[in-house]
Amino acid sequence: MELKVVKEEEFSGNEYFNVLVQGDCLEVMDKLPSEAYDMVFIDPPYFLQLPKGRKLKRWEVKTDVNGVEEEWDQFESFEDYDRFVQEVLKRIRRLMKETATLWVIGTYHNIHRWGKLLQDMGFWILNDVIWVKTNPMPNWLGVRFTNATETLIWAVKDKGVKKYTFNKEYAKKFGIGKVYENVWLLPICTGKERLKDEKGDKVHPTQKPVELLKRVILTSTKEGDLILDPMAGVGTTGFVANILGRNFTMIEKEEKYVEWTKVRFSKYNNLELFNGIGKDANLPKS
Amino acid sequence: MELKVVKEEEFSGNEYFNVLVQGDCLEVMDKLPSEAYDMVFIDPPYFLQLPKGRKLKRWEVKTDVNGVEEEWDQFESFEDYDRFVQEVLKRIRRLMKETATLWVIGTYHNIHRWGKLLQDMGFWILNDVIWVKTNPMPNWLGVRFTNATETLIWAVKDKGVKKYTFNKEYAKKFGIGKVYENVWLLPICTGKERLKDEKGDKVHPTQKPVELLKRVILTSTKEGDLILDPMAGVGTTGFVANILGRNFTMIEKEEKYVEWTKVRFSKYNNLELFNGIGKDANLPKS
DNA sequence: GTGTAGTTTGAATCCTACG
DNA sequence: GCGTAGGATTCAAACTACA
Numbered sequence: 001m002e003l004k005v006v007k008e009e010e011f012s013g014n015e016y017f018n019v020l021v022q023g024d025c026l027e028v029m030d031k032l033p034s035e036a037y038d039m040v041f042i043d044p045p046y047f048l049q050l051p052k053g054r055k056l057k058r059w060e061v062k063t064d065v066n067g068v069e070e071e072w073d074q075f076e077s078f079e080d081y082d083r084f085v086q087e088v089l090k091r092i093r094r095l096m097k098e099t100a101t102l103w104v105i106g107t108y109h110n111i112h113r114w115g116k117l118l119q120d121m122g123f124w125i126l127n128d129v130i131w132v133k134t135n136p137m138p139n140w141l142g143v144r145f146t147n148a149t150e151t152l153i154w155a156v157k158d159k160g161v162k163k164y165t166f167n168k169e170y171a172k173k174f175g176i177g178k179v180y181e182n183v184w185l186l187p188i189c190t191g192k193e194r195l196k197d198e199k200g201d202k203v204h205p206t207q208k209p210v211e212l213l214k215r216v217i218l219t220s221t222k223e224g225d226l227i228l229d230p231m232a233g234v235g236t237t238g239f240v241a242n243i244l245g246r247n248f249t250m251i252e253k254e255e256k257y258v259e260w261t262k263v264r265f266s267k268y269n270n271l272e273l274f275n276g277i278g279k280d281a282n283l284p285k286s
Numbered sequence: 287m288e289l290k291v292v293k294e295e296e297f298s299g300n301e302y303f304n305v306l307v308q309g310d311c312l313e314v315m316d317k318l319p320s321e322a323y324d325m326v327f328i329d330p331p332y333f334l335q336l337p338k339g340r341k342l343k344r345w346e347v348k349t350d351v352n353g354v355e356e357e358w359d360q361f362e363s364f365e366d367y368d369r370f371v372q373e374v375l376k377r378i379r380r381l382m383k384e385t386a387t388l389w390v391i392g393t394y395h396n397i398h399r400w401g402k403l404l405q406d407m408g409f410w411i412l413n414d415v416i417w418v419k420t421n422p423m424p425n426w427l428g429v430r431f432t433n434a435t436e437t438l439i440w441a442v443k444d445k446g447v448k449k450y451t452f453n454k455e456y457a458k459k460f461g462i463g464k465v466y467e468n469v470w471l472l473p474i475c476t477g478k479e480r481l482k483d484e485k486g487d488k489v490h491p492t493q494k495p496v497e498l499l500k501r502v503i504l505t506s507t508k509e510g511d512l513i514l515d516p517m518a519g520v521g522t523t524g525f526v527a528n529i530l531g532r533n534f535t536m537i538e539k540e541e542k543y544v545e546w547t548k549v550r551f552s553k554y555n556n557l558e559l560f561n562g563i564g565k566d567a568n569l570p571k572s
Numbered sequence: 573g574t575g576t577a578g579t580t581t582g583a584a585t586c587c588t589a590c591g
Numbered sequence: 592g593c594g595t596a597g598g599a600t601t602c603a604a605a606c607t608a609c610a
Contacts, residue, residue, distance in 0.1 A: 049585055078406060108414040108439065109585065112405065115398025120364060127431040128394040130416050130469075133582090138465040138601035141586045142454040144440075145413040145461065145468035146601085150583085151437075153394065154430075168428040175431065179424035182431035188582060191605055206583050410585070445585075465602055 001242050003235075003265040005258060017226070020238065020250045022258045025230040028251045029091040037095050037249075038165070038225035040102045041216060041237050042088070043208060047081050047110045081110070085117050088230065093121065095228060099163045101126070101220050104153045105208075111151045124159040128152065129182045131212065136188070154220070165225070170218040186211050195234055195260055203260050204234045213240040221246055235261030287528050289521075289551040291544060303512070306524065306536045308544045311516040314537045315377040323381050323535075324451070324511035327389045327502060327523050328374070329494060333367050333396040367396070371403050374516065379407065381514060385449045387412070387506050390439045391494070397437045410445040414438065415468045417498065421476070440506070451511075456504040472497050481520055481546055489546050490520045499526040507532055521547030 001018070008023025013031030021028045075081040092102060102123065104114045119125065129152040136148035156164050171180035186209060193210055195203040213236050221227060223245040229237035232250035234257050241248040242265075252258050287304065294309020299317030307314045378388060388409065390400045405411065415438040422434035442450050457466035472495060479496055481489040499522050507513060509531040515523035518536035520543050527534040528551075538544050 046583055047585095048583065107583070107585095108401070108411050109583085112398040112401025112439075115394070116402040119398065125394050127433060128435070128437070129431060130418070130435050132416070132462075132469055133603095135582075135603040135605090136463075136465075136467065137582045137584065138603090139584075139586065140600040142466070142600080143448075143452055143586055144584090145415060145457055146463070146465040147413060147584070148463065148467040148469055149414070149416050151414075153398075162429075166429055171431055176418075177422075177432070177434065179422070179432045180428075181418075181422060181434040183418055183434055187604070190582070194582095202582090412585085448587080463602075 001265060003238070003262055005262060016249045017247050018238070018242070018249075020232065020235065020252065020258060020261055022252060022255065024253055025251045026087055026091060029088075029095060029230060032095055032228075032249065034094050035097045036226060037228045038097055038100050039217075039221045040092050040096060040100065040228045040230070041213070042092075042102070042104045042114075042229070042231060043206075043233065043237075044085070044088070044104070044106065044110065044114070044231055045075070046107055046206075047075055047113075049109070078113070082113060082117060085114055086121070089118055089121050089123070092228070092230070093123075093157060096157050098157065099161060099165070100157065101164045102153075102155045102157075103216055103220070104155075105131075105150055106153075107147065107150055111153065115153055118153070118155060122158055123155045124157070124161065125153055125155045126164075127154045127182050129154060129184060132183060132185045134185060134187045135190075152216070165220055165222055167219050170215070174215045174219065184212070184215060186215075195264065204257060207234055208236045210236060210240055213237055214244070217241055217244055217246060232261065233257055235264055239264055287551065289524070289548055291548060302535045303533050304524070304528070304535075306518065306521065306538065306544060306547055308538060308541065310539055311537045312373055312377060315374075315381060315516055318381055318514075318535065320380050321383045322512060323514045324383055324386050325389070325503070325507045326378050326382060326386065326514045326516070327391075327499070328378075328400075328515070328517060329391050329492070329519060329523075330371070330374070330396065330400070330517055332393055332492070333363075333399075364399070368399055368403060371400055372407070375404055375407050375409070378514070378516070379409075379443060382443050384443065385447060385451070386443065387450045388439075388441045388443075389502055389506070390441075391417075391436055392439075393433065393436055397439065401439055404439070404441060408444055409441045410443070410447065411439055411441045412450075413440045413468050415440060415470060418469060418471045420471060420473045422474070438502070451506055451508055453505050456501070460501045460505065470498070470501060472501075481550065490543060493520055494522045496522060496526055499523055500530070503527055503530055503532060518547065519543050521550055525550055 004019040006019055006021050008021060008028055011021045011028065011031060013033065016032055096102065106114060131150045131152060133148050136146055139146045168180055172178065174184055175181040176183045176185060189207045189209040194207060197203055217240055225246050227237065227241050227246055227248045229248065230251045232238065232252040235250055238248040238250045290305040292305055292307050294307060294314055297307050297314060297317060299319065302318055382388065392400060417436045417438060419434045422432050425432045454466050458464065460470055461467040462469045462471060475493045475495040480493060483489055503526055511532050513523065513527050513532055513534045515534065516537045518524065518538040521536055524534040524536045
């Protein structure tokens with residue numbers, strides 16, 4: 001597929017199928033039509049609140065390693081972050097079809113803020129889904145538990161919504177146990193799938209695994225559905241949606257990520273990077 | 287051990303070691319001394335938002351700002367619940383030693399409210415710990431994921447706190463993997479351990495497993511430490527603390543639960559119900 | 573090509589010394 | 592006191608080098 005890329009200024013809001021809009025997510029969402037989307041996936045900045053100016057250096061100092069301290073994760077305070085969350089959710093409410101569902105992924109640093117605020121706005125949580133990482137970064141100094149999980153919140157717009165899509169046959173396949181439990185066991189994004197620039201540095205600090213989006217999309221959408229990702233990063237959501245026969249709108253501010261998303265859609269062989277649809281490649285043994 | 291039980295009206299606040307106070311948790315906490323506790327465990331009402339009315343809810347806080355009939359019950363209920371959370375946390379802040387830690391357990395229905403509000407009040411989250419239930423209640427209708435997890439938030443009073451207790455040797459033993467991951471795999475409370483009344487009905491709807499409290503206490507306290515449980519239910523926290531050589535203060539409003547806690551401390555053989563300290567009895571195979 | 577040993581690295585509210 | 596820079600510790604999985 002040829003990925004259409006449009007800059008915010010040139011985006012009318014009319015041609016929103018399988019497009020990546022480069023621009024501010026709030027501004028772009030304001031151009032999109034009401035109740036158009038079947039599913040929304042949000043992978044927001046995690047608001048890690050690391051010490052200012054501190055690079056997340058791996059030891060054996062590499063030359064200016066850029067860590068997680070990216071510009072897009074700079075919020076002054078909880079209030080700033082919360083305001084951003086509310087502005088995003090307000091717009092997403094309008095864009096969701098009546099039966100659409102919303103996913104938000106985060107860690108303990110930020111997920112409770114999204115969870116409470118979306119409840120406050122009337123969204124109705126269906127589940128949380130726990131992503132258990134099979135290869136987490138250990139807590140070096142042994143002062144806390146090793147943080148091996150991320151939390152996904154899955155919600156509908158309102159308490160009364162019943163007709164949303166849930167494909168339990170896929171949920172059964174992905175979850176541990178036999179009754180589609182809300183626990184997914186899979187590794188973080190590494191290897192060939194992980195985008196690296198010419199210097200060999202990772203392109204995006206938090207590229208989500210293809211397998212994760214595959215599970216999200218297959219359990220909560222139908223073929224032909226339209227998916228919104230307002231903070232697309234290097235475009236994993238659209239990349240997987242495309243392969244699975246879903247449509248998408250992606251929004252991303254950073255030009256660098258937009259460029260790499262283009263590369264991903266054109267240069268690379270989709271199926272190669274997908275690690276095998278239908279198979280469980282790139283999953284932990286057994 | 288003989289469990290001391292005191293009614294709120296007769297509780298001076300002086301003799302708070304290894305006592306169960308029957309009364310309102312806010313009122314009782316106001317009588318306790320500042321910075322006395324090494325660890326606090328909260329297992330709050332989960333705010334399932336079932337059809338309302340009928341019984342007086344345990345989390346409702348008396349307020350003189352009544353009189354305004356809110357059109358949106360749900361929002362009004364969240365406000366009530368949040369006010370309760372804040373009142374609890376305010377008191378717990380005062381009761382915690384500088385180096386103390388706080389645990390809160392909940393599901394997606396309520397945990398995000400506790401998480402955001404405690405962050406707002408300056409508590410600093412160290413981890414979330416995911417309890418994965420090996421025997422969850424399946425979602426029979428197949429309309430969502432089977433909810434097989436509960437989330438525990440583990441926090442200190444302030445960002446700067448460093449000297450809290452974390453026994454990584456125990457954490458390593460309890461967590462999956464080898465680097466004390468934040469994932470605990472254990473069954474819900476059933477069998478001999480589960481308290482049943484003369485009619486065979488369960489005494490408490492959400493009795494916590496002894497094994498869960500064992501893990502909480504062994505990873506985050508030292509022998510001789512003082513633990514507070516302001517919503518004690520049938521007293522699992524004090525029961526386990528006692529066996530493990532920790533001291534406790536428990537608070538519980540419901541007379542029925544207080545009576546059963548007494549039974550638990552006297553009639554039953556503690557060690558029998560404990561399922562073997564140091565061993566991993568009642569755990570899933572391998 | 574294949575098997576094996578050694579190397580690299582991952583969204584982290586990590587510690588301590590010093591000016 | 593605070594801000595900043597230099598420092599040490601792990602496991603799983605993927606990658607690299609080489610026989």
